[in-house]
Amino acid sequence: MKRVLIALALCAPLFAATADEAAPAAAKDAFTMGDAGAGAAKAATCFACHGPGGNGAINPAWPKLAGQHSSYIVEQLVEFKSAQRKVAVMMGQAATLSDDDMHNVAAYFAAQKPVPGVASKDAVAVAEKLYRAGDAARGLPACSACHGPTGAGNAAADFPRLGGQNAAYAAAELNDYKTGERGSQGKGQIMAAIAAKLSDPEVQALSSYLSGLQ
Numbered sequence: 001m002k003r004v005l006i007a008l009a010l011c012a013p014l015f016a017a018t019a020d021e022a023a024p025a026a027a028k029d030a031f032t033m034g035d036a037g038a039g040a041a042k043a044a045t046c047f048a049c050h051g052p053g054g055n056g057a058i059n060p061a062w063p064k065l066a067g068q069h070s071s072y073i074v075e076q077l078v079e080f081k082s083a084q085r086k087v088a089v090m091m092g093q094a095a096t097l098s099d100d101d102m103h104n105v106a107a108y109f110a111a112q113k114p115v116p117g118v119a120s121k122d123a124v125a126v127a128e129k130l131y132r133a134g135d136a137a138r139g140l141p142a143c144s145a146c147h148g149p150t151g152a153g154n155a156a157a158d159f160p161r162l163g164g165q166n167a168a169y170a171a172a173e174l175n176d177y178k179t180g181e182r183g184s185q186g187k188g189q190i191m192a193a194i195a196a197k198l199s200d201p202e203v204q205a206l207s208s209y210l211s212g213l214q
């Protein structure tokens with residue numbers, strides 16, 4: 001009995017500490033520990049190009065960020081800052097962000113609700129099967145294996161959300177993976193290998209399909 005009491009007494013401060021830490025942690029982003037509230041102020045500059053709340057109404061060739069996974073957003077910002085992903089306009093933006101800023105804006109955008117677009121019917125006819133089943137004959141995996149059946153991606157595995165993304169942006173990225181403009185190093189190599197197997201009409205169809213996926 002005495003042993004049990006001692007054990008309980010020893011555990012009590014532990015329980016107390018866990019409860020204390022759990023309260024503020026609940027407000028933080030689970031993957032980056034960023035603070036969406038602090039990120040909202042920083043994100044205002046991003047709205048100029050990524051649209052209010054990151055829903056991208058400004059230019060269809062620029063990506064929506066709303067609902068994108070925080071871990072993926074941080075990873076891309078780091079790639080822009082280090083010039084691994086070379087896009088002048090975003091390299092300039094990322095250069096102004098500290099690590100904390102990156103975690104906070106990422107937490108903010110991850111918490112926004114993405115507004116999907118509408119896919120063309122012709123695109124769905126070509127793309128749906130590829131997206132869901134791939135094409136074994138060409139060694140093409142199903143996109144849904146990584147990006148999920150609704151295009152929500154996978155935050156833990158760092159696979160980006162594609163559902164609702166602007167079609168023109170998605171097509172531009174798939175073409176960049178194809179030409180090696182993007183994805184020559186790191187995780188992008190996964191997509192470079194996949195995009196290399198897609199024809200131009202498939203890229204167009206998949207991109208339109210993704211814009212309506214939810």
Ligand code: HEC
Pocket residue numbers: 042043045046047048049050061062063064065068072073074076077087089090093097105160172
């Ligand atoms: C002047 C316009 C502009 C501003 C301002 C801007 N961006 Fe971007 N951003 C872009 C463009 C264009 C791209 C697409 C780059 C490409 O073609 O790969 C992009 C891409 C991104 C991506 C990669 C998205 C993906 O799906 O891979 C992230 C993340 C991002 N921006 C975050 C931000 C954040 C955070 C801010 C604010 C601090 C910001 N951007 C401000 C134009 C802008």
Ligand code: HEC
Pocket residue numbers: 063130131141142143144145146147158159160161162170171173174182183187188189190191194206
């Ligand atoms: C094995 C996992 C996997 C499969 C299968 C896969 N992807 Fe990806 N995809 C990724 C990863 C990882 C990234 C991020 C790569 C990077 O960091 O550049 C990505 C990125 C993308 C992007 C860029 C997203 C953005 O916001 O910039 C598009 C578009 C895309 N994938 C489309 C597809 C399509 C279409 C298919 C099916 C033909 C597909 N993916 C299959 C893992 C996968």
